[in-house]
Amino acid sequence: MAQLELLRDQRCFGGSQRRYRHHSGQLNCSMLLGVFLPPAALAGERVPAVYWLSGLTCTDENASQKAGAQRRAAELGLALVMPDTSPRGPEVPSDPDGGWDFGHGAGFYVDATEAPWSHHYRMHSYVVQELPELLEAALPLSERRSLCGHSMGGHGALVAVLRHPGRYCAVSAFAPIAHPCACGWGQKAFGHLLGPDPSTWQAWDATALLRSGARAIGPDQTAPLPILVDQGLADPFLDDQLHPEALAEAAAAAGQPLQLRRQQGYDHSYFCIASFIADHLQHHARALRC
């Protein structure tokens, strides 16, 4: 079992905002990780965890510093798990063109199949398998989990839930890259990580997964989980990269409940996330704490 090395522990809303380092077997490198434990966990309760997946260029620290999520998480008794957005380190290959939209800080939450990426870029299995095993053994976390994320991470959350029926209790997203097969960011990353054949990309695209029959199914294996999505209408990436309407149409056709809230005036930043994170945590808590 990989060990968690505690680097920082800071009191926050009566809970504990921590930064850990650990070696990841999936990613074959050392990883940094943010975890918020609510007061209930410090008092001995095993609490459910919301996994937050950040977007392009982010680290394990953006959400803990900018989303303002700890306030409501403390009240609701939810832990927050905030991983980095890719494998890192000098041994990990990155964008050959030096871009910020692929490579370090931009792992897209898939399991790469192509060299040289497949040795490190396994962010999907890291988030879905390795982290819960590690954290539920080492910290006062229950086995009830949910996923939320932003942009690249919002999409990673949707894909993880759609690919693993029964594993998650809730899911939501801010401004997800909702149909990566159909946008520049997704095509560039998937072309590297999954190879040039777009047919292999479908299994890692939330809109394509919905079209092919996948559903967000909770632990009780009954009706699909409701998906909550917030999308700012002043988001500069909305037209070219995000395509929430494709996701919403696929969900409607599939009978998958999805609420797409179009937020007038909001952009792609953490100011938007901070404004609505309490709604998302409430959405998660309803399912996690029942």
Added chain:
Amino acid sequence: MAQLELLRDQRCFGGSQRRYRHHSGQLNCSMLLGVFLPPAALAGERVPAVYWLSGLTCTDENASQKAGAQRRAAELGLALVMPDTSPRGPEVPSDPDGGWDFGHGAGFYVDATEAPWSHHYRMHSYVVQELPELLEAALPLSERRSLCGHSMGGHGALVAVLRHPGRYCAVSAFAPIAHPCACGWGQKAFGHLLGPDPSTWQAWDATALLRSGARAIGPDQTAPLPILVDQGLADPFLDDQLHPEALAEAAAAAGQPLQLRRQQGYDHSYFCIASFIADHLQHHARALRC
């Protein structure tokens, strides 16, 4: 009249988080500035403003990104004004020793009297005079103002209120450098900015000001304003630099109401500020919106 150049305008909790650039006549350089306007201001109301003074090494952006203050400010109808922590630019001298505790990012909110500092380091008059004149003319702000700040900025807020009876409606501080004449940070900065004679420092030290008869007096010129101070007990700077007990003793001897809340487990970071900022804004709103 100096002009405000709008660099960014981002929707946040129904209000508007803005970044401006302007030329400061007091500081003789170009300055960046954060302003949050609550929904009431966007709807046409002139709203009161809380001036937030940040601490050592911070910029105009730390508080807007990390304090989580906009949520409660939006609810209470308060604007937030978040200036930078010093004059900046290649023409502005900084610490000759290259330290982070004096010079750029560390102006200590005084008006310097000594060369080469006095041409630029006039953060006190910038915050107390120039910014309110500029902003109340250009934005929907009323003339009701208050001051809050952190560390170096918490002390700057206390000094500004104590030096200007009648000008502010409320004041509070997080982990202020409460008696700079008696700590290394203050002695270094004041030695440069105000010269080697410590007797000249007294007029810029909140504890010394209270001892010499200054009081926090609101616009109605009656009883002293209550001062709210939060101090984390796990703050690594508490023993050597902050001296809140000296401030509290001076206030008690002076009949100046001051509530010093000692927060078990909290450190010097924005995780502490975020945890208690709503209490501070409530304290300000009671006085600002009456």
